[in-house]
Amino acid sequence: MSDTVSATAASIARDVNAGARSARDVTDAMLAHVDAVDDRVGAYLTRLHDFARAQADKVDARIAAGEKLPLAGVPLAVKDNMCLTGTRTTCASKILEHWVAPYTNTAVARMLEAGAVPIGKTNMDEFAMGSSCENSALGVTRNPYDLGCVPGGSSGGSAAAVAANEAAIGLGSDTGGSIREPAAFCNLVGFKPTYGRISRYGLIAFASSLDQIGPFTRTVEDTALAYDVMAGHDPMDSTSIDRAVESTADHLRTDLRGLKVGLVREFDTDGLGSEIDAVYKKAYADLEALGAEIVDVALPSAKYGLATYYLIAPAECSSNLARFDGVRYGLRVDADDVTAMYEATRSAGFGPEVKRRILIGTYALSSGYYDAYYVRAQKARTLIAKDFEKAFASCDLIACPAASSAAFPFNSKSDPYSMYLMDYYTIPMSLAGLPAISVPCGWVKAAADSAPMPMGLQLTSPIFSERMLLGAAHAYEQATKHAGLRGPAVGAA
Amino acid sequence: MQYEAVIGIECHVELKTKSKMFCGCPNEFGGEPNTQVCPVCLALPGALPVVNEVAITHMIRSGLAFDAEIPAFSKFDRKNYFYPDMPKDYQISQFDMPLTQGGVVKYWLEDGTIKECRLTRIHLEEDTGKSSHAGSGDGRIAGSTHSLVDFNRAGVPLMECVSEPDIRSAKEAVGYLESLKRTFVMLGVSDVKMEEGSLRCDANVSIRPVGQEEYGTKTEIKNMNSFRSVERAIESEIARQTEILESGGRIVQETRGWDEVHGTTHSMRSKEQAHDYRYFPDPDLVPMEVSRDLVEQIRNSQPEMPWKRFERYRGEYRFNVLQATQLLDDAALAAYFDATVAKSKNPQQSLNFVLGDLSRLSNESNVAVRDSKVTPASLAELIGLVESKIVNSKIAKDLLERMWQNGESPKSIVEREGLAQTSDTGAIEKFVDDVLAANPSVVAEYKAGKVTVAGFLVGQVMKASQGKANPGMVQDLVKKRLA
């Protein structure tokens, strides 16, 4: 059944809908594969054998009753910051290590309704804060292309799961690059839709004004399938947009004729080293060869993205994470009075990166600093969004790197700020709420004797232009097929 | 030296809605602990708030009642602080852009004077859960060993009304609060039951020498559980501050708790440890643009405000303060009364029935006047029968009891049972003659000079006519015959 685990979501759904194989068979094969390889990869924090089999049986019953389901039998990896009724939902934090969600995230519910089968809950940087998955308090996830390297983060578990064929679709959340960067590191397509397109209800918040759910897949077509299922208004999320969704899976294109692609002056790749520079120069040339007109655009405020992000996201998180207080659920460390209990619980329950961000956010909001830090960052955010608006007056899409390097070895970024820099290219789009996708675009070697590691090309476009964006990403993918240079070291079919 | 008090009041009022502020849990007092909860109001990870539209219209309605400004733009902010009965450890509130700004509360005192107190703002927020403190013996937080938390109340919509320091006495404070209560109940935006905690208030109290512009140092008084305790607490605090100043002392800015049992306030915490609430716009909610159409639509559907009714009752109807207040303290009764007057055009008779027999029947049967079988229209009909002397007051009273029982129209009872008062001189003369003939000794007493016995004879005639004879005519005829 090796071809079952490496099959795309589209082909699995086609076969299951046609009755060529059952969702249960696909699920059993996938669970066996996961049990065989995941001890090495560490993508999953919780494997949902019983849940998955029960869901697969339900899907088979619905197919038998004549239903057609867009994701019939498709194995799904769910990032562990999304609630799923009756399953442990930890955010990879000690503070939620044993918490069982009594309700289900809207996007996950839509995937299940569409026939997807949840194989397990995946590892992540604690509370989605990180770019390597090393900030998980509950496990280590390795990059399936090189077990000595990180899978990226924060959605590293879902990325690793899909890369190691332990799921056909992985769900991640992206706040400043947490889908796009691990997608690049793991040779996957990773997509963050327009902010508000996919409900956040039941997604455990990191930074509310930035968090957005999206898929990891091995093909753009699968991303389009997943997006079409998850996108759309949810009355349970006030920031979910009440506007008709344009389907994408039926509008994938094979060329870029008539599209203008902007290259960002300030995102010149010269400084990233000659090998990486060559990968991106080649990618931009490929876009042109597909018929795109290449234009030069400027994002003068983009360089303030990191500073802006590292005020706004921590400020929101300092408040969002206040509820983990040892009163209603989660970890409690007992103490003599309630304030001491809070302090002991939160001290023991949160890891260092979470504490750092809560502290910086608390500081940025505190009396006397609010205007200087938080309000100023909000204004810088306006400038960054305006830059994109201006740029999109002269182009349809912007192309740039998804990350400034390929996946790096464990423990190689001990200074928090050097880790923050990994999101340099992804943060501006998050601040502006734009849809952005990372597509495999080439391979680089960290050293002469090391195996080549994948890189990602990031494409972004105006809000609500997902149809055009995924169409273009598909044309690029089909023309280049970078995903095929080599398979993963672990989990290959 | 003569001192005057300067008082401002902060009032928290729970709004009357079916569901909570940001989720679909019931907004109901007194449920079994922790049964009216969901992911949102328990602040489970990942849950998100969605605004209850009725809470917004209640706010606009409340603001307009006091001629407040309803800004075109408003938003929710997070007020961050930790407390066990506050699930998210932040409260969704409004910081710098409340739904209503300014306004004036008009209220009256026992002597009928109308007073004004400016409002700073009314903003919308969510209530906390309830902690009960155990181990201290008396349920107080001091000395407790642990607390038990019920989240049923968490997330109930709460409006905070902040007044300017325009109040000058404990009596004025109560007048102000009573006016808020009457208004909110009349608008249907809150039940305002202090005993159920749906109205809670704090008072900021300072004193200054009469004639001085500058405010003195204020204290904030908490834990007042009734209007009576507000009055006592403020009086006690004014006395305490006066004593300190008169003995050359200095007032410390602090929060003081009212102790109902001892009738004194005690220090709770000093303002120096002010909280750092880190307000910021709630990114889970979107801003509100309050359309002018909605504001006008609500403005046009507002009832007449209690203070205006008070002026009408006093000025136009000549009711005394007590009567007017009695009516206005029961919004439903006042509405019933106004509906009756609209038909009867007789305020005094309407008042007599509404506060008299109707209220008595209501108390005896435990059915609110509004919910009874007697409609304002049928009461007005009864008043019409009395006015046109078709029935006398005694029969009217009997009729009302029957109307209360079966909801029948008084006219149809009168017609069916022939209860109409008779003014037929011949018929009455016949009753008079019969009574005089049957009571020769009484007639003799009268003629001997004991004129008071005439009353007995009149009563006998009324009785003989089964109450239907016109009492005035009976009186005249009896006197004429005896003369």
Place this chain on the structure above:
Amino acid sequence: MSSEKIDVRYVAKLARIALTDDEVERFGAQLGDLLEHVQALAELDVDAVPATAQVVESRNVQREDALRPTLDRETVLAQAPQRQGPFFRVPRIIAEAE
């Protein structure tokens, strides 16, 4: 924008996180370092720029005042670190300066 040293103990108190002396020092240095980088925003002329709290432009998102199902109490209390009967139990609350 100032580059004052961040009072880590005060901030940690507000955030209800107990820190060891070591952590105070380490976080203090790291947060100071981050604040250095953030100083870049000081060069921006933002006086006339409106603040963006959210990128969605929706307004007045409201729901009908209607009831939705509540959670089962046992499900809720089963997750409580400590319960007593139908209540969540917490250690004593120290009333401020009482």
